[in-house]
Amino acid sequence: MSSSAPSIVIIGTGFGGLGVAIELQRAGFGDFTILERAADLGGVWRENTYPGAGCDIPSPLYSFSYEPKADWPKRFSGQADIHGYLRGVAAKHNLLPRIRFGSEVTEAAYDDATGTWTVRLTDGTEIGCDVLISAVGQLSRPALPAIPGIESFSGRSFHSAEWDHDVRLTGKKVAVIGTGASAVQFVPAIAPSTARLTLFQRSAAWIMPKNDIEYSRLHHTLFQLLPVTRLAERLWFWTFCEFLSLALVDVPPIRRLVTWIGMRQLRKQVPDPALRAKLTPDYPAGCKRALFSNEYLPALTAPNVRVETTGIAGIEPEGVRTADGELHEADVIVYGTGFKGTEFLWPMTIRGRGGRELADDWAGGARAYKGITVPGYPNLFLMYGPNTNLGVGSIVYMIESQASYIRQALERLARHPGLVLDTRTDKAAQFDAHLQKRLARTPWNFCGSWYRSANGRITNNWPGTVLSYRLRTRRLNPADHPLLPVGAPKELSR
Numbered sequence: 001m002s003s004s005a006p007s008i009v010i011i012g013t014g015f016g017g018l019g020v021a022i023e024l025q026r027a028g029f030g031d032f033t034i035l036e037r038a039a040d041l042g043g044v045w046r047e048n049t050y051p052g053a054g055c056d057i058p059s060p061l062y063s064f065s066y067e068p069k070a071d072w073p074k075r076f077s078g079q080a081d082i083h084g085y086l087r088g089v090a091a092k093h094n095l096l097p098r099i100r101f102g103s104e105v106t107e108a109a110y111d112d113a114t115g116t117w118t119v120r121l122t123d124g125t126e127i128g129c130d131v132l133i134s135a136v137g138q139l140s141r142p143a144l145p146a147i148p149g150i151e152s153f154s155g156r157s158f159h160s161a162e163w164d165h166d167v168r169l170t171g172k173k174v175a176v177i178g179t180g181a182s183a184v185q186f187v188p189a190i191a192p193s194t195a196r197l198t199l200f201q202r203s204a205a206w207i208m209p210k211n212d213i214e215y216s217r218l219h220h221t222l223f224q225l226l227p228v229t230r231l232a233e234r235l236w237f238w239t240f241c242e243f244l245s246l247a248l249v250d251v252p253p254i255r256r257l258v259t260w261i262g263m264r265q266l267r268k269q270v271p272d273p274a275l276r277a278k279l280t281p282d283y284p285a286g287c288k289r290a291l292f293s294n295e296y297l298p299a300l301t302a303p304n305v306r307v308e309t310t311g312i313a314g315i316e317p318e319g320v321r322t323a324d325g326e327l328h329e330a331d332v333i334v335y336g337t338g339f340k341g342t343e344f345l346w347p348m349t350i351r352g353r354g355g356r357e358l359a360d361d362w363a364g365g366a367r368a369y370k371g372i373t374v375p376g377y378p379n380l381f382l383m384y385g386p387n388t389n390l391g392v393g394s395i396v397y398m399i400e401s402q403a404s405y406i407r408q409a410l411e412r413l414a415r416h417p418g419l420v421l422d423t424r425t426d427k428a429a430q431f432d433a434h435l436q437k438r439l440a441r442t443p444w445n446f447c448g449s450w451y452r453s454a455n456g457r458i459t460n461n462w463p464g465t466v467l468s469y470r471l472r473t474r475r476l477n478p479a480d481h482p483l484l485p486v487g488a489p490k491e492l493s494r
Contacts (some may be wrong), residue, residue, distance in 0.1 A: 006413050072215055269382075370431065371384075379421055385402075
């Protein structure tokens with residue numbers, strides 16, 4: 001890449017940050033720095049170390065297409081193996097020297113006069129760049145519930161994403177609040193050793209069977225010597241996920257199949273009719289992400305486990321009090337209450353043209369053109385931005401699509417030094433209108449979930465297949481992204 005190539009700052013070292021860095025590096029962009037707030041890379045796969053942590057997408061699909069791994073220990077890999085994979089990929093592509101660890105971003109501001117970005121860190125350091133790429137993800141900030149008295153508990157308490165491994169749970173009375181994806185994994189892992197585990201459930205999850213296997217030496221040999229076998233497994237799961245994705249908008253009858261599979265598993269694994277009634281979802285399949293587990297439902301049938309569906313009135317020093325007045329004593333409380341998924345880029349402050357703040361522009365819910373760019377914020381790009389999460393499928397596939405789109409944008413910038421790239425407001429509005437029309441037809445409207453902002457807008461998910469997203473982002477249309485001289489008008493409608 002010529003000396004006219006832009007300088008780049010990437011925020012985050014999860015799949016998104018590493019993926020876009022590799023894409024740009026392979027295209028010849030060498031002037032980039034990756035900022036990471038922690039002391040290690042890996043994003044959610046660094047942070048989430050709770051017992052049983054893993055991925056519910058098969059590893060042959062939940063990995064970079066250009067960095068396959070023939071020796072995954074099992075089909076659905078655990079946290080340590082995925083984190084190790086990311087470390088290996090970063091080392092192979094020599095990204096470690098480009099990462100500034102312990103560098104948390106508080107603010108990024110665009111300068112109209114120079115057409116550059118200034119990134120400010122918590123220690124007061126300022127870094128200038130031509131292009132800013134945020135890859136902080138949607139699941140980086142744990143969310144604690146607004147329960148009265150949450151600070152009054154006299155025992156130990158922590159969020160599943162901040163697991164306190166110094167706390168021994170053996171023989172303890174443990175209260176688990178939340179029944180999302182993390183709880184479905186850690187409850188079976190910790191329940192057998194507890195004296196009593198009380199699971200506070202606001203709504204039951206759709207639990208699907210997990211077709212997991214331990215990969216044998218034969219598997220590893222075949223994947224290594226005959227890559228077509230590994231590709232066949234990847235293609236099979238990609239096709240299966242695409243099929244299920246059609247149920248969200250285009251082929252709703254598929255939801256009946258998902259409902260049948262989930263109810264069949266529930267009947268098979270929970271023989272007690274009273275408990276089964278508690279664990280039967282009261283919303284349509286697909287409204288929230290289906291969770292895959294063969295151990296979760298059986299764990300809830302154990303004699304030392306209780307599923308409590310009465311609402312929580314508050315937390316007291318001795319435990320959790322429910323709305324019926326009962327005090328559920330606990331030695332430890334574990335919050336499996338998810339993340340601040342709709343608060344994109346929070347708590348960073350992002351300022352664009354004329355000092356406008358992204359938080360103000362997103363007051364009614366985050367939105368971005370193809371989930372990647374926002375009008376009025378030149379040379380700012382988002383990885384895993386608004387409406388690019390998936391109800392079904394591998395987010396890594398989406399990340400590769402976004403990285404390719406951003407690379408095309410930067411190649412265009414490199415060919416036209418001295419200009420900045422923005423997005424037309426009318427194109428962004430048209431894209432959003434089409435997106436919202438499709439989202440209105442999805443089952444995500446039928447229940448509350450982290451996919452939706454406070455005003456009900458679905459800000460997180462893509463309403464379709466990953467192939468449809470790949471086709472939309474395959475080629476950057478220059479007409480959608482005008483190149484402007486520094487100090488150009490604040491609004492671009494044509």
